[in-house]
Amino acid sequence: MHIPDGFLKFPVWAAMDAVAIPVVGVVAWRAQRNFQDNRVPLMGVMGAFIFAAQMINFPVGSGTSGHLVGAALLSFTLGPAAAAIVMTAILAIQALVFQDGGVLALGANVFNMALAGVAAGYLPWLLFGGRQVGIFLGAALSLLVSAFLALAELMISGVPMPVPVLAVSVGLFLVSAVMEGAITLVVVQAIERIQPGFLRRPAASHRKILAFGALAATVFAVTAAIFVSETPDGIVSVLRRAGVSAPSVGLFHSPVADYQLDSAMAPWLSRSLAGLAGLVIVYVVCLVIARMITASRPVPRREGA
Amino acid sequence: MRHARVERWSRGTSSIHSYHPVARILATGVLLVTIATLGPGSSTACALYFTLLAGTALLAGLPLLELLVSATVVLPFALCFAVISALSGDSEQAAMLLARGYLSALAALLLMATTPLPSLFSGLETLRVPRFLLLVMQFLYRYLIVLAGEAGTMRDAAKSRGGGARSIEFRQAAGAAGVLFARSFARAEAIHRAMLSRGFSGHMPASEGRPFASSDGAFLLLAAGTAIIIRVNAA
Numbered sequence: 170m171h172i173p174d175g176f177l178k179f180p181v182w183a184a185m186d187a188v189a190i191p192v193v194g195v196v197a198w199r200a201q202r203n204f205q206d207n208r209v210p211l212m213g214v215m216g217a218f219i220f221a222a223q224m225i226n227f228p229v230g231s232g233t234s235g236h237l238v239g240a241a242l243l244s245f246t247l248g249p250a251a252a253a254i255v256m257t258a259i260l261a262i263q264a265l266v267f268q269d270g271g272v273l274a275l276g277a278n279v280f281n282m283a284l285a286g287v288a289a290g291y292l293p294w295l296l297f298g299g300r301q302v303g304i305f306l307g308a309a310l311s312l313l314v315s316a317f318l319a320l321a322e323l324m325i326s327g328v329p330m331p332v333p334v335l336a337v338s339v340g341l342f343l344v345s346a347v348m349e350g351a352i353t354l355v356v357v358q359a360i361e362r363i364q365p366g367f368l369r370r371p372a373a374s375h376r377k378i379l380a381f382g383a384l385a386a387t388v389f390a391v392t393a394a395i396f397v398s399e400t401p402d403g404i405v406s407v408l409r410r411a412g413v414s415a416p417s418v419g420l421f422h423s424p425v426a427d428y429q430l431d432s433a434m435a436p437w438l439s440r441s442l443a444g445l446a447g448l449v450i451v452y453v454v455c456l457v458i459a460r461m462i463t464a465s466r467p468v469p470r471r472e473g474a
Numbered sequence: 475m476r477h478a479r480v481e482r483w484s485r486g487t488s489s490i491h492s493y494h495p496v497a498r499i500l501a502t503g504v505l506l507v508t509i510a511t512l513g514p515g516s517s518t519a520c521a522l523y524f525t526l527l528a529g530t531a532l533l534a535g536l537p538l539l540e541l542l543v544s545a546t547v548v549l550p551f552a553l554c555f556a557v558i559s560a561l562s563g564d565s566e567q568a569a570m571l572l573a574r575g576y577l578s579a580l581a582a583l584l585l586m587a588t589t590p591l592p593s594l595f596s597g598l599e600t601l602r603v604p605r606f607l608l609l610v611m612q613f614l615y616r617y618l619i620v621l622a623g624e625a626g627t628m629r630d631a632a633k634s635r636g637g638g639a640r641s642i643e644f645r646q647a648a649g650a651a652g653v654l655f656a657r658s659f660a661r662a663e664a665i666h667r668a669m670l671s672r673g674f675s676g677h678m679p680a681s682e683g684r685p686f687a688s689s690d691g692a693f694l695l696l697a698a699g700t701a702i703i704i705r706v707n708a709a
Binding site for chain 1: 476477480502503506507509510511544545547548551552555558559561562564567570571573574575576577578579582583585586591594604605606607609610611612613614615616617618620621622624625626629643644645647648649650651652653654655656658659661662663665666669
């Protein structure tokens with residue numbers, strides 16, 4: 170979902186640009202510093218590959234078809250930093266040459282798809298040491314995170330989103346996510362069959378996962394804090410619009426009551442801190458579950474047939 | 475092909491085409507910001523922005539109608555949300571979504587139609603966009619057409635082997651994508667070897683541009699100033 174210009178409110182697109190520009194700058198600077206000189210043509214050509222691969226229709230059911238989005242596939246084959254740069258380049262070319270997505274909204278689109286999308290796709294891949302579950306989950310999660318971020322940004326900008334439309338969009342996102350997962354999985358298998366060694370299988374190192382997860386969580390927390398302080402009632406109204414009524418909001422009260430730790434602190438600070446604390450809890454729970462899954466099922470690594 | 479037409483337009487020789495790319499990029503940036511911050515009910519400002527963009531396009535000797543039609547690519551997305559807006563009773567906002575989306579796309583298209591890609595990239599480099607990212611974008615754009623052609627050839631080949639385009643199955647499509655991936659990878663390596671043989675040392679030569687003249691500054695001031703005056707009076 171490429172957001173065009175004119176849909177996001179000034180604080181939203183400005184904040185997203187302010188986040189995306191330095192992050193892309195740092196990633197590009199690092200990529201340039203660790204310059205292996207065959208990387209530039211490779212990254213450009215792989216970006217062009219994603220464009221071309223989107224011409225291939227994957228038939229799903231009666232008469233409908235989907236196509237590859239590719240953020241997760243890029244992160245599996247080039248590594249997350251290079252994938253983020255390639256996705257940024259794709260989005261910039263789409264915005265400039267094809268007017269697909271806005272120029273001012275480029276920061277938001279880059280954040281949704283090139284940064285958060287690649288990170289969300291790479292984490293499960295890392296977590297499951299490159300197994301099939303990781304491929305499917307990574308691709309599906311990548312699409313879901315990008316789509317939900319885009320939807321959230323539109324809603325915070327005051328683009329009206331009645332409940333039925335919201336329900337339909339969420340349904341569409343879930344279907345597309347499953348499709349992206351399936352397509353990425355079969356394409357990865359096809360690539361492996363042609364020539365094993367294209368994929369950069371991670372050694373399942375928990376330190377790496379922790380570092381990556383902490384980074385991703387921080388980025389999300391900071392963005393959330395910006396959103397929450399810009400539109401204090403944004404989250405509540407999003408929940409309300411999503412049809413979450415008062416009783417079910419009560420569910421969130423037990424761990425971090427009303428997203429506020431201490432009323433003595435500045436409201437935006439306590440909200441962000443509470444949000445961060447909640448994030449850490451969710452993250453630890455996910456990590457524990459993931460470790461349990463990986464420890465209990467030592468599935469042998471599938472080699473290319 | 476959309477990009478081919480925009481590239482043809484960008485090679486024009488009008489005075490608009492001849493200004494420094496940085497002047498055009500910055501003017502477009504100011505214009506986009508002033509359009510993006512337009513509030514509801516500023517239909518006069520929208521009309522003025524439209525006149526400004528159309529006038530510039532005519533000055534640049536571009537086929538106005540084709541340009542206006544070309545910018546409608548944003549309308550499917552914009553219409554979708556505008557209809558939702560209108561249905562929830564806010565027709566004012568619906569109109570603004572459409573107008574802002576269309577005017578912004580037109581402004582971006584006008585920049586592309588008056589700036590050849592190499593000078594756009596050198597302008598962006600002057601504005602401190604990371605060089606590495608710009609290099610990747612240049613390679614991407616250059617091989618976009620090549621690989622899209624390759625994908626088209628593969629589709630024709632699959633059809634000629636007896637399948638209709640519709641009857642390609644999920645696995646076969648995956649196989650095609652895998653083959654395309656392997657070929658792209660091999661092509662990237664061939665490109666790199668060719669670059670090495672021509673003396674590539676790990677860095678691309680800096681693109682030389684002409685200095686920013688006072689006439690470029692005057693154009694920037696005039697374009698950005700007009701955009702700001704329209705915006706301030708709309709508030």
